[in-house]
Amino acid sequence: MELSGWWPLWALARGAIGFMMCGLYTVIESWLNDQATDTTRGRVLAAYTFVVLMAMALGQFLLSWMPISTATPIIAAAMLIAMAIVPVGLTRQLAPAPMATTRVSFGLLYRRSKVAFAGALMSGLVTGSFWTLGAVFAKRSMPEISDVSLFIAAAIIGGAVAQYPVGLLSDRFGRPRILVALSSLSVAVCALLALATERVVLLGLVTVFGAVAMPMxxxxxxxxxxxxxxxxxxxxxxxxxxxxxxxxxxxxxxxGPLMDAASVSMLWWSLALTSGLIGFYIFVHRSDRENVAPEEQTPFNMAAPEIAPTAFELDPRGPDSMEEVIEPAVERPAFDDSHAGAQADKA
Incomplete structure (x- = not known):
């Protein structure tokens, strides 16, 4: 059977890996949150995010060091994950206290901040497309297979380096303004990537793309x-x-179908259009009453939730000890979304 005939199995396996990796990130970040205090949480998250992003960048080079036509890279990845279990199994640190369960409310998110709603959606559309199709673009546009690893790694490094400066700018000038600036830069960089052909130019531009897209x-x-x-x-x-x-x-x-029907550059034209439309929406709503003035914002926590999906549990306004607020034996009432909406309308 040809390799293309195995795509349903590949899709199932990738879905299972994604589910398990999400669980790993959840445990790791809950553990970090439980051990950190209000005075150390920002530094802990910064170090954690930097380590994760740099490890992902180094992981890209496995494709250059190992033959991709065999199962060797997959076996090596499995061995690395197995090795990571050893220090976790030997640690004497206590596991974090259980968190109270919650649910999803897009309506509440939209009422609290239209800018945050649009920014989260833009981040998913732009960075998610890059993670899925960026390697396809690199493989079809660059001469060597090693360039694919370098292309993805360059974007990750750009995102890692830009996290802290972007956070500082958002603390000073306000989150909506910086999101508008990032979306505008994303339009320009994506358009240039769609037009570029030289290897060095592509690597330089994708580094800038990571710097403007990943902090969103x-x-x-x-x-x-x-x-x-x-x-x-x-x-x-x-x-x-x-x-x-x-x-x-x-x-x-x-x-993906646009790239097959037209050309691989449709990846960047699509991302440029997406960034432009959502960026314009954020620009229109940047002064809405739900937005907070820079001097009233909470300090920015440098984290990359697209890499580490549960960083939202790390509330900088919470107490140092989670035992002060968690009572697993007591059932809490469900959050009343309609009541919150009514209160927000009265305000």
Whole structure:
């Protein structure tokens, strides 16, 4: 049987891997949150995010060091994951206390911040398409298979380096303004990537693309955190995560056929159009009453939730000890979305 005939099995396997990796990130970040305090949480998240992004960048080079026509890279990845279990099994640190369950409410997210809603969706559509189809573009546009690894790694490094500076700018000038600036830069960079042909130019431009696209999620999350009320943080954070994931899953289904029907550059033209439309929406709503002035914002937490999906649980306004707020034995009442909407309308 030809390899193309195995695509349903590949799709099932990738879905299972995604499910398990999401669980790993959830456990890791919950553990970090439980051990960190208000004074150390930002630094802990910054170090964690940097390590994750740099490890992902290094992982791309496995394609250059190992023959991709065999199962060797997959076996090596499995061995690395198995090795990572050893220090976890030997640690004496206590596991984090259980978190209260929550649900998703896109309506509440939209009412709290239209800018955050649009930013989360833009992040999913843009970065999700790149993660899925960026390697396809690189393989068809660059001469060597090693260039594919370098292309993806360049974007990751750009995103890692830009996280902290973008966060500082958003603290000073406001999240909506920086999101508008990032979306505008994304339009320009994607258009240039669609037109570029030289290897060095492509690598340089994709590094800039990672720098402007990957911080979008963290900015969207920070925007709604600034406006979320007490008890809503996990709820709106979960909604931001799922909205981002939905965009990341759906966009490649439409952009992939465009790349086959026309050319691989349709990836970048599609992302330029997406960034422009959603960026214009954010520009129109940047001064809405739900937006918070820069001097009233909570400090920016450098995190990359597109890499680490549960960073929304790390509320910088929470107490140092989770035992102060978690009571697993007591059933909490469900959040009344309609009541929250009514209260927001009265306000």
């Amino acid at each position: 999620y963290a900015l969207a999350l920070a925007t709604v955190i600034d406006k979320a009320r007490s008890g809503e943080f996990v709820l709106v954070g979960t909604s931001v995560l799922l909205l981002n994931a939905t965009g990341a899953a759906l966009a490649p289904l439409f952009i």
